[in-house]
Amino acid sequence: MVLSKNSGGHRGMQESMYSVIALVFILVACVELCDAAAAIDVYRLIQYDMSGSAYGSRFAVLNHHAASLHFPPGADLSRAVLIIPLRELNITFVREYINQKKPLGGLLFLLPDIFSFENGGNKQVHEKEKLKNLLAELEQLLIHANIPYPVYFAFENDEIDTVLVDIKKNDAIGQPATATTGGYKLVIPTPEPKKVASPTITNIQGWLSGLKVDGDTNQLPTIAIVASYDTFGAAPALSVGSDSNGSGVVALLEIARLFSLLYSNPKTRGRYNLLFGLTSGGPYNYNGTQKWLRSFDQRLRESIDYAICLNSIGSWDNELWIHVSKPPENAYIKQIFEGFSNVAEELHIKVGLKHKKINISNPRVAWEHEQFSRLRVTAATLSEISTAPELLQGTGGLFDSRQFVNETAITRGVKLVAESLARHIYGHQGKNVQIFADGGSLAVNPAYIQSWLDLLSQTPRVAPFLSKNDPFVMALKKELADHTDEVNMQHEVLEGVFTFYDSTSARLNIYQVASVTFDLLLLLVLGSYLIVLFSFLVITTRGLDDLISLFRRPPSRKVKTA
Amino acid sequence: MTMFHFFNCAILTFGPHAIYYSATPLSEYDTLGTSVKAALVYLGTALVKVSENDGFDPYQELLKAVIGFIDVAGLYFALTQLTHRNISQNHKFQAVGLGWAFADSVLHRLAPLWVGARGLEFTWDFILQGLEANANLVLSISLAALGSLMWLRKNKPKTLIPIIYACAGIVATMPSITSYLRRGLGWHFPKVVGFELFTSLSMAFISWQLFSACQRPSS
Numbered sequence: 175m176v177l178s179k180n181s182g183g184h185r186g187m188q189e190s191m192y193s194v195i196a197l198v199f200i201l202v203a204c205v206e207l208c209d210a211a212a213a214i215d216v217y218r219l220i221q222y223d224m225s226g227s228a229y230g231s232r233f234a235v236l237n238h239h240a241a242s243l244h245f246p247p248g249a250d251l252s253r254a255v256l257i258i259p260l261r262e263l264n265i266t267f268v269r270e271y272i273n274q275k276k277p278l279g280g281l282l283f284l285l286p287d288i289f290s291f292e293n294g295g296n297k298q299v300h301e302k303e304k305l306k307n308l309l310a311e312l313e314q315l316l317i318h319a320n321i322p323y324p325v326y327f328a329f330e331n332d333e334i335d336t337v338l339v340d341i342k343k344n345d346a347i348g349q350p351a352t353a354t355t356g357g358y359k360l361v362i363p364t365p366e367p368k369k370v371a372s373p374t375i376t377n378i379q380g381w382l383s384g385l386k387v388d389g390d391t392n393q394l395p396t397i398a399i400v401a402s403y404d405t406f407g408a409a410p411a412l413s414v415g416s417d418s419n420g421s422g423v424v425a426l427l428e429i430a431r432l433f434s435l436l437y438s439n440p441k442t443r444g445r446y447n448l449l450f451g452l453t454s455g456g457p458y459n460y461n462g463t464q465k466w467l468r469s470f471d472q473r474l475r476e477s478i479d480y481a482i483c484l485n486s487i488g489s490w491d492n493e494l495w496i497h498v499s500k501p502p503e504n505a506y507i508k509q510i511f512e513g514f515s516n517v518a519e520e521l522h523i524k525v526g527l528k529h530k531k532i533n534i535s536n537p538r539v540a541w542e543h544e545q546f547s548r549l550r551v552t553a554a555t556l557s558e559i560s561t562a563p564e565l566l567q568g569t570g571g572l573f574d575s576r577q578f579v580n581e582t583a584i585t586r587g588v589k590l591v592a593e594s595l596a597r598h599i600y601g602h603q604g605k606n607v608q609i610f611a612d613g614g615s616l617a618v619n620p621a622y623i624q625s626w627l628d629l630l631s632q633t634p635r636v637a638p639f640l641s642k643n644d645p646f647v648m649a650l651k652k653e654l655a656d657h658t659d660e661v662n663m664q665h666e667v668l669e670g671v672f673t674f675y676d677s678t679s680a681r682l683n684i685y686q687v688a689s690v691t692f693d694l695l696l697l698l699v700l701g702s703y704l705i706v707l708f709s710f711l712v713i714t715t716r717g718l719d720d721l722i723s724l725f726r727r728p729p730s731r732k733v734k735t736a
Numbered sequence: 737m738t739m740f741h742f743f744n745c746a747i748l749t750f751g752p753h754a755i756y757y758s759a760t761p762l763s764e765y766d767t768l769g770t771s772v773k774a775a776l777v778y779l780g781t782a783l784v785k786v787s788e789n790d791g792f793d794p795y796q797e798l799l800k801a802v803i804g805f806i807d808v809a810g811l812y813f814a815l816t817q818l819t820h821r822n823i824s825q826n827h828k829f830q831a832v833g834l835g836w837a838f839a840d841s842v843l844h845r846l847a848p849l850w851v852g853a854r855g856l857e858f859t860w861d862f863i864l865q866g867l868e869a870n871a872n873l874v875l876s877i878s879l880a881a882l883g884s885l886m887w888l889r890k891n892k893p894k895t896l897i898p899i900i901y902a903c904a905g906i907v908a909t910m911p912s913i914t915s916y917l918r919r920g921l922g923w924h925f926p927k928v929v930g931f932e933l934f935t936s937l938s939m940a941f942i943s944w945q946l947f948s949a950c951q952r953p954s955s
Contacts, residue, residue, distance in 0.1 A: 211857060359856060688858035693740045696863070700744060704751050711759035 211358070212333035212684040216282070217409040219316055219325035220636075221367055221675040230317060231325040234677045236362040238279035240684070242338060243267075244345040252277035255360050257338055259284040259330065265311055272319045281325045282360070282682075284338070285309070289575045290329045291414070291632045302577070309573040313408040317566060324362070327409045327572065328682065337684055359685045367677035373638030373668045375404070375454035377466040378651050380430060380658030382437050382448040393473060396447040397595060398481035398553075400542060401426040402456030402463065403635060403650065405570030410636040411679040415570020416579045419456065420630035421488030421587075424623050426450060427653055428588045429595075432616055434657035436596075436609075444599035446479070450658060452650055454637050457569035458672055459539040462637075465666045467549050480510055481553035482595070483542035486568070487587040488579035488627075490558035493524045494587065497555045497562075499532045499547040506552045513603055514556075517593045520606065521586060530562055538565060556591065558583075576631035581624050588618050638674040741862070742853040748866030749845050752873055753838045760830065774835030775842075777810050782843055808908045811836065811883050833880030837873040845869055864929045871929070874936040878943040879907045885950055893950065900946055907939055 219231040241254040243262060258268070260283060271278065286305060316325065328334065337358060344357055384394045401422035407413030414420065430450050437443045455462030467475065487494065496514060500507050511527050518525040532544050539545060540562035546553035559568065589610055596602070596609045610616045633646050640647060642665055655661040712724070757771070811832070845865050853862045882904040914932060917923045923931075 361856070685856035686858050687856055688741070690740070693744055696744045697740075700748050700751070704747070704755055707752060708755045708759045711756060715760040 211686045212337055214328055214331065214334055214682050214684075215679065216326040216328045216362065216682045217411040217679045218367075218677060219321070219327070219408055220406075220410050220678075223673040225671055228320050230319075231321045231323065233322065233324045234362070234364050234367045234680070236280050236324050236326070236360055236682075238360060240282075240337075240341050240358040240360050242342045242345050244342050246345065251279065253279045255280035255282055257282045257284065257334075257341065259338070260286060260305060260309060260312075263308060263312065265308065265315070268312065269315055272315065272321060275322075278323050280323050280360070281321075283312070283325070283327050284330045284334065285327055285572065286330055288577050289412075289572060291576055291628075306573045306578065310571065313571045313573065314567065316408050326362070326680075326682070327412065334684070357687065357689075359687045361683045361685065362680045363683075364677055364680040367675040370638045370674045370676050373672075373674055374640075374642050375462045375465075375637050375666050375668050376640070376642060376647050377454055377462050377664040377666070378452040378647070378654055379466070379662050379664070380450040380654040381660045381662075382430070382433060382450070382658045384437075384445050384447045385440060385443040387445075393477045394445060394447050395479045396449050396474070396477045397599070398449040398451060398478055398546075399426055399429060399484070399591070399595075400451040400453060400463065400481055401484040402453045402460065402542060404454045404456055404462075404637040404640070405574075405635045406457035406566055407569065407571030407574070407636070409572055409678070410639055411634055412572055413570050413574075413634050413636050414576075414631050415574050415635065416576050416627065416631040417488040417574050418486045418568050418570040419484070420570070420627060421486060421579060421584050422484035423452060423630060423650075424626045425484050425487055425584055425588045425591065426452065427626055427657070428584075428618060428623055429592050430654060430657040431622065432588075432592050432610060432618070433595075435616060444596075446599045447477075448658075449478070450654060452654065453542070454640075455666075455668060456542070457566055458637075458668065459537060459565070460542050460545045461668060462666065463542055463545040464539075464548075466664060467545060467551075469664060475549065475551060478546075478551050480506060481543065481546050481551060482591060483546075483553060483555040484587075484591070485542060485555050485557040486559055487556060488558075488584050490583050490587075492522070493526065493558070494518070494590070495526050495528050495557055495560050497528045497530060497541050497543065497557060498553075499530060499541075499544055500552065502527055502529055504552075507554070510552075510554055513594045513598055514590065516604060517590055517597070521590060521593075523586060523590060525590075526560075528560065540564075556587070570635075576628070579627060579631070581620055581627060584623050584627070585618050585620055588623070592618070636674075637668060638672075639676070639678065738854050738856060741858070742849065745849055745853050745862040745866050748863065749841055749849065749869040750838070752870050753834060753841070756830075756834055756873065771831045771835030771838065774832040775839035777813055778836050778839035779843065782839075807911075808879075808883070808904070811880060812887060816887055829880040829884035830877060832884075833877035834873070836880065837869075837876035840872055840876070841869045861925065864925050867929050868932055871932040871936040874940045875907055875910055875932075878936070878940045879904065881943045881947050882907065885947060896946060896949060903939065903942055903946065907943075910935065 218234060221230040221232060223229065236255065238253050238255045241249070241251060241256055243256065243258060243264075245251065245254075245256075256278060258281065263283075268281075270276075288302065288305075289309070341358055386394060402419050403423045405413040405415035405418065407415070430448075433448055437448070451463075451466060453460070453462040453466055455465075496511060498507050502508070502511070507527075511525075514525050530540070530544075532547055534548070541555045541557075543553035543555045563569075592610050593608070597605070597607070600609075602609075610618060612618075629649075635646065647663075651661055651663060757768075845868075849862055849865070852859075882900055885900050886904060910932075914928055917931065918925075918928050
């Protein structure tokens with residue numbers, strides 16, 4: 175390196191080199207030093223309007239200090255975020271806070287691992303049922319309330335557990351975090367939530383043609399098998415609905431596969447058409463099913479003998495229910511029920527019949543078969559649930575995760591439906607014939623069921639957030655196309671009553687912050703250190719007299735050192 | 737609030753240099769040019785050094801210690817080769833040491849400080865870094881003093897020469913020693929900084945004594 179007195183050009187080169195070095199250091203430093211104490215994925219509570227009323231959490235941005243449940247009574251929480259693990263949740267406390275509209279900066283609920291797909295696995299957690307029920311109750315509370323601050327869900331992990339322990343310690347001492355006392359700050363930098371414009375619902379149908387004998391001009395009768403595939407829950411990014419209605423979708427796909435095997439050979443093709451329907455808009459009074467049926471040709475609708483709707487058949491032990499809206503004395507209903515009962519007896523399943531009358535003036539549609547019945551098509555719903563669910567209840571929420579679904583239950587359900595249908599189609603009612611016997615080529619395939627169930631348990635399926643060409647919808651279409659002759663997709667807009675807002679998931683940064691008083695103290699200490707240093711140096715190098723003479727000069731000399 | 741913290745750490749890191757310059761007679765003799773030149777020589781030597789790695793590997797460390805002597809070479813260059821204005825020996829080494837330490841602080845500590853201390857996350861690292869900068873200042877000045885004793889003073893008492901070289905050696909290898917402590921023995925940052933402060937003060941004291949001892953014969 176050559177340095178010279180008048181190194182103008184050289185100095186310029188050195189300066190640019192220096193800036194290059196500085197840039198490199200900045201890049202290196204960025205990687206190491208910009209991180210927060212912890213950064214975790216969080217999922218927002220749903221925000222929606224129903225008939226003009228606002229529900230759910232109305233805000234998404236978060237920038238407040240953290241507090242735990244051990245906060246000192248009377249503390250002001252309007253600028254604090256309460257972190258509540260599910261295990262310590264006291265539902266009356268939360269209900270009180272929400273109903274009395276007490277001001278709060280935000281809520282963060284920590285869910286145990288069993289509710290997540292990756293870590294759920296087969297961990298045996300005691301009080302699994304209790305946690306599930308608690309979470310279900312919490313969800314119902316949150317989705318029917320109007321909450322003017324952000325509410326987020328996250329899964330427990332080591333980082334946030336250590337942070338929470340620390341926060342609890344600070345709260346116990348009686349020092350809730352504010353700007354002057356330090357603590358933890360939770361920051362979620364996400365844009366303001368916007369309305370989802372024209373949410374689409376997509377119905378997928380597959381048609382399996384029956385055997386038409388030459389010379390027979392009549393339309394073949396049709397049997398429909400329907401399941402709704404979308405969900406609704408407190409956290410749309412986590413609403414995977416393994417049981418409601420992932421189990422129904424999986425069962426429908428397996429039944430389609432079995433019948434496609436039978437129908438592929440003209441010798442075993444039945445004299446019935448089979449119509450498979452994967453409908454959307456289930457939680458919203460089966461809006462999608464209604465639109466799908468309305469789009470049918472009159473002749474097609476009249477040719478439907480009956481429809482079987484599948485809803486939640488994944489976690490039952492020994493009892494299933496068939497829900498109907500026509501009275502049980504009706505001949506068709508009797509026939510269907512007897513067919514199912516016979517097969518059920520052989521499989522050691524108990525099947526009960528439940529009748530619920532439709533009230534045309536009431537817009538509430540509790541079961542999918544009611545949409546068929548309103549258009550005078552005989553239909554029934556097979557489900558493990560015995561009583562009709564309320565609006566937005568049992569639609570696949572946070573607690574409905576893979577852990578709580580049992581593949582064997584679905585397998586038995588598939589067998590029940592497939593055998594009953596087959597006996598009706600091939601005219602073997604009452605005979606003890608096992609068409610889909612275990613071990614044969616037409617046996618129900620548990621691996622198929624398991625792999626589709628796993629896929630469904632990892633895919634959140636809230637309809638407004640599924641676009642027209644969503645990969646999952648395309649996958650369903652492709653699968654149905656593999657098993658049927660013809661597949662059609664119907665795209666509709668979810669109507670007026672519901673409006674949804676986006677921003678369903680984000681990344682939370684947890685910063686450990688020092689208080690302003692700390693920095694003030696530091697400034698004081700540093701100031702005195704520098705003053706002492708200055709005096710020391712002056713005294714040792716120039717003598718005490720010089721130091722005193724400094725003070726006799728005009729004040730402008732004194733401030734040279736800061 | 738976080739700009740405040742940045743400000744605090746900045747005055748801890750760079751304040752002492754400014755204070756040293758203004759408090760001692762250096763400011764009266766206008767030795768700023770010398771300091772600036774010394775700073776630039778430091779940048780030159782920094783370019784020559786290899787980047788650091790994480791583990792403590794004896795061969796690598798030996799290599800680094802050898803390269804550390806490039807520091808000494810650079811300092812030699814700054815002290816002897818640069819043409820200074822007519823400043824006494826006493827002030828020359830102080831100015832060179834000051835410029836050296838200032839360049840070191842700016843190069844190694846300014847960028848992390850700017851990027852990290854302004855963020856929300858609080859960590860003690862920047863305050864410790866500032867303390868380290870202080871220790872480094874003292875060490876640089878002692879090294880410059882010993883260097884000027886070694887190369888600029890012609891008539892030294894014979895008995896003190898080996899001591900001078902030994903101290904110079906220790907001070908020159910200080911970076912290697914600290915990196916060994918941090919990585920090889922796994923000492924935490926506060927402990928390392930404490931060690932640096934202690935050694936820098938003791939080294940400064942020793943070099944001061946040596947310097948004044950050498951000064952006596954040649955009045």
